[in-house]
Amino acid sequence: MAADTYLKPEVINQIKRLDLRAQFVVRGFMQGLHSSPYQGFSVEFSEHRKYTPGDDPADIDWQAYAKTDKYYVKKFEAETNITGFLMMDLSESMGYSYRQSMNKFDYSICLAASLAYLMIGQQDPVGLITFDQKIRESLPPKSKRSQLGNLLSLLSQLKPTGTTDVANSIHQLSVMLKQKSLIMIFSDLLVEPTPVLDSLLHLRHHGNDVILFHVLDEAEVVFPFDGMCRLENPENKEFLHVDAVGFRKDYVAEVESFRNTYREFCFKSGVDYVPLDTSMPFDQALLQYLLKRRLRG
DSSP, X not given: OOHHXXXXXXXXXXXXXXXXXXXXXXHHHHHHHTTSTTTTOOSSOOSEEEOOTTSOGGXXXXXXXXXXXXXXXXXXXXXXXXXXXXXXXXXXXXXXXXXXXXXXXXXXXXXXXXXXXXXXXXXXXXXXXXXXXXXXXXXXXXXXXXXXXXXXXXXXXXXXXXXXXXXHHHHHHHHHOXXXXXXXXXXXXXXXXXXHHHHHHHHHHTTOEEEEEEEEOHHHHHOOOOSEEXXXXXXXXXXXXXXXXXXXXHHHHHHHHHHHHHHHHHHHHTOEEEEEETTSOTHXXXXXXXXXXXXXX
């Protein structure tokens, strides 16, 4: 099977077990890396760095020298490992899907599971935070193989319900963190942006790295409807009746402006912003993690 086939949401949705879904996505992603401009990446990553004056000569890896004729020292665990948190939005709006095989929540769960699979494979500690109006569950980060089972078990039981307060939950996490970490947030961000942007600054102020996965349904991006439509807000149950043809241009422009607000802010504040919709293959999101992991490593 071609590598890109593994990464399509409609293919992944045919696999019911989350552990197999995650393996399937990562397998296709790693296959694709080897035939892409990013083929230099490795899921294992180098455990060495070049020798520099001031390093202890006792740390030189002579086997690496014999193979490369260059001096390398072994990296210590503190230099190579990064503590990660997957932060999952439980709001009811995340359960929306129009015509895609996965709704926003299932798409995010599968992506989070795949990232957990990658991180544990690299022996990076990873934990899980779930939130709606506040943080609901917190699984402390660990790098043991058993952690993957714990993460996938919890992820597979989650359901999108109720309203959300993204900003309050991010502020809560900022206070909880005891060390600099990589925070991977999964949300449709269908709330007022300003408080969320402030909370992201709070997270960055403490030195954390942040990847913001902005997950929308394909229909929320392209507005594929025709005729008179009744639109419902899934969280407050309010309805809006519109003429789709006349409404589409303004709607699409508004969504792009909404995304640009986050894109521009994140660029200025050092947050990695990854706009996704549920029709998109998973490789773009996984690559963002590897890029951040390489910069941190």
